[in-house]
Every structure is written in C-alpha cells, then in structure tokens.
Amino acid sequence: MLIVKDLHAKVEGKEILKGINLEVNPGEVHAIMGPNGSGKSTLANVLAGHENYEVTKGEVSFFGKDLLDMDADVRSKEGLFLSFQYPVEIPGVSMVNFLKTALNEHRKYRGKDELKAGDFLKLMKEKKELVEIDSQLTNRSVNEGFSGGEKKKNEIFQMAMLEPKLAILDETDSGLDIDALRIVAHGVNALKRPDNATIVVTHYQRLLDYIVPDFVHVLYNGRIVKSAGKELAFELEEKGYDWIKKEVGE
Amino acid sequence: MEDQNKLLDKVTKSEYQYGFVTDIDSDALGKGLNEDVVRWISAKKNEPQFMLDFRLKAYRKWLEMEMPDWAYLKIPEIDYQDIIYYSAPKKKKELESLDEVDPELLSTFEKLGIPLEEQKLLAGVAVDAVMDSVSVKTTFKETLAEKGIIFSSFSEAVQEHPDLVQKYLGMAVPSTDNYFAALNAAVFSDGSFVYIPKGVRCPMELSTYFRINAANTGQFERTLIVADDDSYVSYLEGCTAPMRDENQLHAAVVEIIAMDRAEVKYSTVQNWYPGDKNGKGGIYNFVTKRGLCKGESSKIFWNQVETGSAITWKYPSCILLGDNSVAEFNSVAVTNNYQQADTGTKMVHIGKNTKSTIVSKGISAGKSDNSYRGLVRVAPKAENARNFSQCDSLLLGDTCGAHTFPYIEVSNNSSVVEHEATTSKIGEDQIFYCNQRGISTQDAVGMIVNGYAREVINKLPMEFAVEAQKLLQISLEGSVG
Numbered sequence: 023m024l025i026v027k028d029l030h031a032k033v034e035g036k037e038i039l040k041g042i043n044l045e046v047n048p049g050e051v052h053a054i055m056g057p058n059g060s061g062k063s064t065l066a067n068v069l070a071g072h073e074n075y076e077v078t079k080g081e082v083s084f085f086g087k088d089l090l091d092m093d094a095d096v097r098s099k100e101g102l103f104l105s106f107q108y109p110v111e112i113p114g115v116s117m118v119n120f121l122k123t124a125l126n127e128h129r130k131y132r133g134k135d136e137l138k139a140g141d142f143l144k145l146m147k148e149k150k151e152l153v154e155i156d157s158q159l160t161n162r163s164v165n166e167g168f169s170g171g172e173k174k175k176n177e178i179f180q181m182a183m184l185e186p187k188l189a190i191l192d193e194t195d196s197g198l199d200i201d202a203l204r205i206v207a208h209g210v211n212a213l214k215r216p217d218n219a220t221i222v223v224t225h226y227q228r229l230l231d232y233i234v235p236d237f238v239h240v241l242y243n244g245r246i247v248k249s250a251g252k253e254l255a256f257e258l259e260e261k262g263y264d265w266i267k268k269e270v271g272e
Numbered sequence: 273m274e275d276q277n278k279l280l281d282k283v284t285k286s287e288y289q290y291g292f293v294t295d296i297d298s299d300a301l302g303k304g305l306n307e308d309v310v311r312w313i314s315a316k317k318n319e320p321q322f323m324l325d326f327r328l329k330a331y332r333k334w335l336e337m338e339m340p341d342w343a344y345l346k347i348p349e350i351d352y353q354d355i356i357y358y359s360a361p362k363k364k365k366e367l368e369s370l371d372e373v374d375p376e377l378l379s380t381f382e383k384l385g386i387p388l389e390e391q392k393l394l395a396g397v398a399v400d401a402v403m404d405s406v407s408v409k410t411t412f413k414e415t416l417a418e419k420g421i422i423f424s425s426f427s428e429a430v431q432e433h434p435d436l437v438q439k440y441l442g443m444a445v446p447s448t449d450n451y452f453a454a455l456n457a458a459v460f461s462d463g464s465f466v467y468i469p470k471g472v473r474c475p476m477e478l479s480t481y482f483r484i485n486a487a488n489t490g491q492f493e494r495t496l497i498v499a500d501d502d503s504y505v506s507y508l509e510g511c512t513a514p515m516r517d518e519n520q521l522h523a524a525v526v527e528i529i530a531m532d533r534a535e536v537k538y539s540t541v542q543n544w545y546p547g548d549k550n551g552k553g554g555i556y557n558f559v560t561k562r563g564l565c566k567g568e569s570s571k572i573f574w575n576q577v578e579t580g581s582a583i584t585w586k587y588p589s590c591i592l593l594g595d596n597s598v599a600e601f602n603s604v605a606v607t608n609n610y611q612q613a614d615t616g617t618k619m620v621h622i623g624k625n626t627k628s629t630i631v632s633k634g635i636s637a638g639k640s641d642n643s644y645r646g647l648v649r650v651a652p653k654a655e656n657a658r659n660f661s662q663c664d665s666l667l668l669g670d671t672c673g674a675h676t677f678p679y680i681e682v683s684n685n686s687s688v689v690e691h692e693a694t695t696s697k698i699g700e701d702q703i704f705y706c707n708q709r710g711i712s713t714q715d716a717v718g719m720i721v722n723g724y725a726r727e728v729i730n731k732l733p734m735e736f737a738v739e740a741q742k743l744l745q746i747s748l749e750g751s752v753g
C-alpha cells in the first residue's frame with residue numbers, strides 16, 4: 023500500500039531525511055527504531071504532509087496514488103493516520119465536536135452521509151471502551167489538560183474512530199506506564215485487520231512485546247541502515263544503538 | 273425666574289419655527305445637514321415638542337464638537353454634508369400580517385438567513401425589522417401587550433408612550449454625550465423601544481434585525497430599553513448589510529436602563545459589510561451603547577460578536593450606580609483584510625458592592641488592526657467594588673495587528689480590580705493536527721477560532737450562537753493557508 027522511494031526532506035533548510043526506502047503491505051506491522059534525532063518523527067510528519075517539511079527528492083505512492091501531491095487532510099481521508107508524539111491542545115474545541123467533524127469529513131470524502139448524532143455517540147462509546155478512555159475526557163476540549171498517558175490513549179481512540187488503512191504511531195509508548203502501555207497496545211492490536219497496516223515508531227523494544235512487528239527497521243541519520251525481522255529489536259535492546267553506529271562506519 | 277425661562281423658551285422656539293422651510297410631504301430629504309433638516313425630521317415624524325428640543329440641543333452641541341481622534345483608527349475624512357439624513361421606504365398602509373410585507377423584502381431577509389415567519393412560529397421571537405430608517409413590521413406585539421410589555425419602533429413609542437420616552441430618553445446616553453451620540457440624537461430616524469413593566473419576565477427573546485439598503489443613507493438608529501423593578505429581558509440585535517462600494521456612516525445609540533433588581537441581557541451579532549479584500553467600501557460603525565444599572569442589584573450584560581464593518585468604534589459600557597449591581601461585557605471582535613476595530617467597554621462603579629466582568633476576545637487576520645480599549649473606573653464611594661478583565665488577542669498571520677489599551681482608575685481602596693491579557697498566534701501545529709484528522713485548513717481555522725471564542729459564544733442565546741459560529745468562520749475565510 024505504501025511505497026517510499028529515495029525520500030529526501032529538509033526542515034528549516036537542513037536536510038534530515040537522506041534517502042528513505044520503505045515498502046509496507048496490507049496486514050503488516052513495521053517497527054521503525056533509532057536513536058533520538060535520527061529523523062523518525064520527521065519521516066512521520068513528511069508522510070502525513072506537514073508543510074514545514076520540504077520534500078527535496080523521492081517519491082511516495084499510497085495505494086498507487088502520489089501521496090506527496092495530496093494536502094494533509096486528503097491524506098487523512100485516503101486512510102493515513104498519524105498518532106502524534108506530542109499531541110497539541112486545542113482549547114475550547116470539544117473532543118465530540120472535533121471527532122464528529124473529522125469523521126463526517128471522512129464519510130463525505132467516501133460519498134457517505136453524515137452520521138446522525140445518536141449513531142455517532144454510540145460509535146464513540148464503543149470505541150472508548152476499546153482504549154478504556156475515561157468517559158469524561160471526550161467531554162473536554164481536545165487534549166486540553168490531559169495527562170501524557172491520556173493524550174496517547176486519546177490518539178489511539180481517534181485512530182479507532184477513523185479506522186485508517188495505514189497508522190503511523192510515533193512514540194506512542196513514551197510517557198505510558200505499563201498498564202497504559204498494555205491498554206494502548208491492546209487497542210492497536212484489536213484494530214488490526216488483514217487489509218490495514220501499522221508503522222510503529224519507537225526507540226524502545228518494550229512496546230514491541232505487545233505489538234509484534236513483522237519487520238524492524240533502524241533509522242539512523244536520515245537513512246534506514248538496517249532492516250530485519252522482529253529479532254532485530256531484541257538485538258538492539260541488548261547491544262544498544264552504538265552497535266549500529268559502528269556498523270555504518272561512524 | 274421660572275416665568276422668565278418659559279418666556280425665553282417660547283421666544284426661541286417660535287423664532288426657530290420661522291426658519292423652518294423644508295417640505296415635509298416629500299419622502300426623502302436631499303443631502304446635507306442643518307437645523308432645518310433636524311426640524312424637518314422631527315416634524316415628519318410628528319414628534320412632540322420635547323423630542324424637537326432634544327434633537328436641537330444635540331445638534332447645536334454637535335456643531336461645536338469635534339470628531340474623536342483618540343481611537344487606534346485611520347478614519348477617512350467624512351463629509352457630513354454629503355449624507356442624506358432621512359429616507360423612508362414608500363409606505364402604503366399599516367400591515368396586519370407578514371403576508372402583507374413586500375415579497376422583495378421578505379426574500380432579502382430570507383437570504384440573510386432570517387426567516388421571519390419561521391422565527392415567528394418556531395422560536396417565538398418577536399421581530400421588529402428595520403429596513404432603512406422606518407420600521408416595516410412588528411410582530412408578536414399582542415402577546416407582549418398582554419404582559420404590559422412595550423416593544424415597538426421608536427417613532428411609535430414617541431406617539432403612543434410619550435411620557436415613558438420623555439422620562440428615560442437620554443438617561444444613559446445624554447444627547448450631547450459624544451460627537452456621534454450627538455449626531456444621532458439630532459437626526460435619528462427610528463429604532464426600537466422596549467419597556468418591561470415591574471415584576472415581568474419577558475417570555476421571549478426580543479430581536480431586531482438592522483439592514484442598510486438605500487444608497488447614501490446614513491443610518492441613525494436609536495434603541496431605548498427600560499427594565500422596571502424586578503423585570504427581565506433578553507434582547508437580540510443582529511445586522512448585516514449587502515455588498516456596496518460607497519462607505520456608509522452608521523452612528524447608532526443604544527440605551528439600557530435597569531431599575532431595582534432588573535436584569536437586561538443585550539446580545540449583538542454585528543456583520544455590516546466590511547469592504548472588499550482590498551479595503552474598498554464598507555460600513556463605518558460609530559456606536560454608542562451604554563447601560564445604566566440604576567436600581568440596586570440590577571444587572572446588565574452586553575454580549576457581542578463583531579465581524580463586520582470597515583471601521584468599528586464601539587464601547588458598550590455600564591454605569592453601576594445602584595448598590596450591588598452587576599455588569600458584564602463579553603465580546604468577540606474579528607477583523608480581516610483591511611478592517612479596523614477599536615472596541616471595548618467602560619465599567620464605571622459608583623454604587624457599593626458593585627461587580628463587573630470583562631471578557632474580550634480579539635481575532636485579527638489579513639492586514640487588519642484590532643484594538644481593545646477598556647476603562648474601569650471605581651468612584652470614591654464604590655466600596656468593595658470588584659472588576660475582573662480578561663483580554664485575549666489571537667493573531668492569524670503576521671500582517672495584522674492587535675492592541676490593548678486598558679485604563680484603570682481606582683479611587684476606593686476597598687475595591688479589587690484585576691486585569692489579565694494574553695496574545696497568541698493560531699498554531700500551525702493545531703491546524704496540522706486538524707488536517708491530519710481530515711479537517712481542511714479553512715474548517716480548522718474556523719474550529720480553532722470558535723474554540724478560542726467559546727467562552728463568549730456560550731453566553732449568546734442558542735439560535736444566535738449558531739449564527740455567530742458560522743459568521744466567525746465565514747469572516748476568516750481565506751485568511752490562512
């Protein structure tokens with residue numbers, strides 16, 4: 023579904039991604055690991071269409087369409103979801119209003135009618151249970167005053183509502199205690215289907231105990247320097263990233 | 273001494289009557305302003321002497337006044353002799369029902385999203401529609417009349433309740449209060465009058481929609497709302513003007529008087545034509561609005577959403593005269609393109625234990641300038657007076673300006689005055705977050721701005737809140753991305 027070819031990207035004039043190649047197929051779970059500052063969030067943001075990131079070279083196709091040619095909201099409606107490393111707060115905008123607008127935009131894009139208020143609330147209740155999110159949270163403003171863990175749960179809750187084809191989870195495990203981690207992972211696994219895929223971005227192996235990847239990629243200094251099966255994650259856990267740095271000759 | 277005054281009065285008045293030459297049978301007046309024009313308007317409206325006196329006093333004072341220049345506004349030269357001060361739609365006869373209203377007019381209201389009939393049926397809102405300068409239709413009067421509530425055009429009130437008008441007119445906004453108020457007092461053509469008798473809770477929201485239509489017509493509306501002891505009323509004012517090229521002057525006056533324990537809520541959605549993207553055209557809106565909390569424990573609330581006008585000069589204020597009186601000012605002001613707004617409030621605490629709250633949310637986009645100007649004054653005898661002010665500015669882009677001018681004058685040391693101000697930029701990350709969930713940039717801006725203004729929007733009556741939300745979004749279209 024996703025084919026990334028030789029992707030280069032700049033932010034504030036500085037080249038961060040220096041030729042990424044990646045292929046993701048339906049049903050797969052990919053883990054992208056790497057030390058801080060290696061470009062993992064940059065890759066996620068570039069794929070999601072953040073305007074601050076300038077693609078200088080390369081191609082990305084998503085179900086055969088040119089992803090880089092689409093506005094960010096269109097990418098979302100085409101089925102790409104980003105669980106943010108740092109979800110922002112939007113004061114005064116209620117979660118209910120926000121999600122209802124988002125979901126209806128997705129439906130409109132697919133030529134479907136808007137959901138009736140009753141049906142929407144029912145769906146929301148169902149999905150809230152999946153990530154065991156506090157009922158009260160959805161009555162509040164988007165992420166406003168949420169704890170770190172609540173923000174991450176809220177991201178997965180939104181993912182559950184929008185049912186993306188490709189979900190990119192950027193450090194969804196950071197800031198979670200073990201119980202929250204289990205709940206979030208359970209949510210992600212419950213949403214897994216043969217026709218969707220997940221990219222899990224993390225720099226700890228911990229999350230991968232719960233969300234088991236088919237492939238593990240190591241991103242270092244703007245390039246994917248190593249790809250293998252899930253055993254690579256264990257190896258990284260054991261040896262640390264210095265081992266990789268040596269392998270790439272630094 | 274008294275006799276002497278009477279004599280003087282008589283002499284001066286009769287003298288002026290000689291100067292009165294204009295033909296009162298014509299429906300329109302030529303351009304220009306002089307004392308004869310003031311007399312013509314008064315005579316045209318068949319006004320009693322006290323009204324003519326009120327107008328003339330204002331006019332003579334106005335001649336000596338100068339246009340205020342302290343606001344953060346660039347106001348083009350206004351030629352007051354190039355304005356027509358009175359025009360009335362051709363009046364056929366008294367209308368019994370909406371069916372008799374000109375279909376053209378009805379369809380205009382329809383386009384503005386003001387389905388008169390639907391409102392009448394569904395919302396139970398009495399509508400006093402002002403087209404140009406003369407009220408065309410007043411509805412629901414009978415229902416209101418049963419409770420003794422008077423809700424009519426100003427001119428009708430002058431004819432039918434001259435004593436009430438005379439008693440309260442100018443009590444909150446004296447005829448010579450300021451340049452624009454004096455101009456209004458001299459030439460105002462119509463407006464609304466509301467009287468809520470003692471102990472009566474007005475069962476429905478009273479609503480007036482204003483609209484400018486005829487070219488070159490300055491609009492001078494005057495509204496007087498009196499809430500007698502222990503009464504309550506919620507009043508809605510909304511206006512929108514069609515596209516036009518020529519700048520138009522609008523100088524309205526609104527006076528509210530709240531007697532003992534009375535409560536008045538005044539909500540406005542202001543959407544006068546703001547001019548085009550290049551700053552051409554648009555309405556000049558110089559409004560004087562003031563509420564007098566005359567009685568003890570009286571309450572006045574100003575809620576406003578301002579999105580229109582090329583230039584806005586407007587400070588809905590409250591004088592907290594009665595002990596324990598309460599006043600609030602809740603405002604959202606949006607400026608885009610080349611719009612300029614200098615708006616805010618004055619809270620003057622005179623009575624003991626008086627309490628006022630100011631929440632102002634400015635939103636600027638394009639090349640516009642948006643200023644908050646607020647005065648909180650606590651008089652020496654206003655023991656335990658309290659004020660809290662919160663003034664927030666939100667910037668969209670970096671070619672617009674936001675300015676805050678708070679003035680605080682406290683002459684009583686048992687009072688507490690607090691002021692908070694913030695300025696923020698609409699976050700790219702907030703917009704991206706919305707985009708990532710499938711919401712377009714335009715909708716995202718609307719959503720974020722509405723969230724920012726929530727506190728104020730929530731104070732508006734339901735049907736108005738919905739309209740206001742749409743307005744905020746529409747007025748910021750194309751301002752980001």
Ligand SMILES: Nc1ncnc2c1ncn2[C@@H]1O[C@H](COP(=O)(O)OP(=O)(O)O)[C@@H](O)[C@H]1O
Nearest residue numbers: 033034038057058059060061062063064065074
């Ligand atoms: N918006 C930005 N402005 C400036 N520099 C950025 C921005 N985003 C990322 N960078 C830089 O790009 C590099 C990679 O960052 P990031 O993609 O966040 O790494 P990771 O997610 O792997 O920790 C870092 O050096 C970071 O400082």
Ligand SMILES: [Mg+2]
Nearest residue numbers: 062063107193
């Ligand atoms: Mg990161």
